[in-house]
Amino acid sequence: MGEAELLQHSIPVQETEDVKSEEHMEVSNQSIVPRPQNYKRWLRIGLYTLFVVSGQSIATMLGRLYFDKGGKSQWLATLMQLAGFPIIILYYFFSTLKNSTATSTNTRPPSTMILASVYVCLGLLVAIYCLLFSTGLRYLPVSTYSLISVSQLAFNAFFSYFLNSQKFTPFIVNSLILLTISSILLVSHEDSSTPKGVSRRKHVIGFICTILASAVNGFELSLAQFCFRKVIKRDTFSAVMDMIVYQSMVAASAILVGLLVSGEWKGLKGEMEEFELGKISYIMVLVWICIFWQGFAIGSTALLFEVSSLFANSVTVFALPVVPILAVIFLRDKMDCIKVVAMFLALWGFLSYAYQHYLDSHESESEQKDINVNNQALRASSG
16 A cells, blocks of 8 residues: 555545444445446446555555655655645545445444544654655665555454454465465565665665554554544545545644754755656655545545445555556566565465455345345334
């Protein structure tokens, strides 16, 4: 998952799904608006999938390009992952998905103070893992970085076990083992495509930061899911968008403060002048990083409501192998045997993880149908 993973991006997007599938509230408290099954809807799904895959892949590649061509500010690189959140606000106002989801009519919304606390805590976690991801991307080849990032699935399952009563089924355990082995292979591997000027020590730092970022990301996803289930208690479009926008605002503000306090902002003018591709390219690289990460956020959020959170999560993570392939083509990363094996194990682990969520979703739908049948039988008998 890219540097934002968004987060944010896939951030509430992934969690709310589990909220929906795991406890889709009570039937009496929800109304579901049917969606038209036509070619226009499938065109939208295809477009949103393109947003997710291209947004994550291109933003990650541009982030690597920024460092390769002379960029040195990790704070600025991190800020570019988050600073585009106003685009999400525009999407919110013009989106056609506002009324397409289930809503809870009898749930009293939490107080402003509680909501603010949730957004601040989650936003700070987003800021932390985005900064760690930037550090990892600076010191690691894109292909290695992307494969290690898949481990966020394992961390998500681990923390969900404690926060959201996630069961460690054979498929989940299999996923954890495979993703762990994949990461161990990469950390013990002497990578010939390591960026220029990166020592073995910095390579290890990049690996540690990427693992830590994946861990914090997994914890943030699990915590956000917990907050939706226990605090917000609504899985509506507006609730999800509020989560994305406000936590992104907090995260961007925190990173901006870090940029100012660290003093890195003083060297940005010189960095722009020394950028190998020129001043205009320097600005455009940063701007497009911003835009593509927000395109990823829009696509993953839209897929959540157009199809399901499982589908959105699957597209988000399954897009990760695209990055190493593009890195080989455009950035001349070397895809040796160790990386191929690590990619195979990571994909296998992901598919095992996704299949368990498919089973959980199918079980939840079956239970929902049984509840509907029982309710209809009760109404018929009482009538």
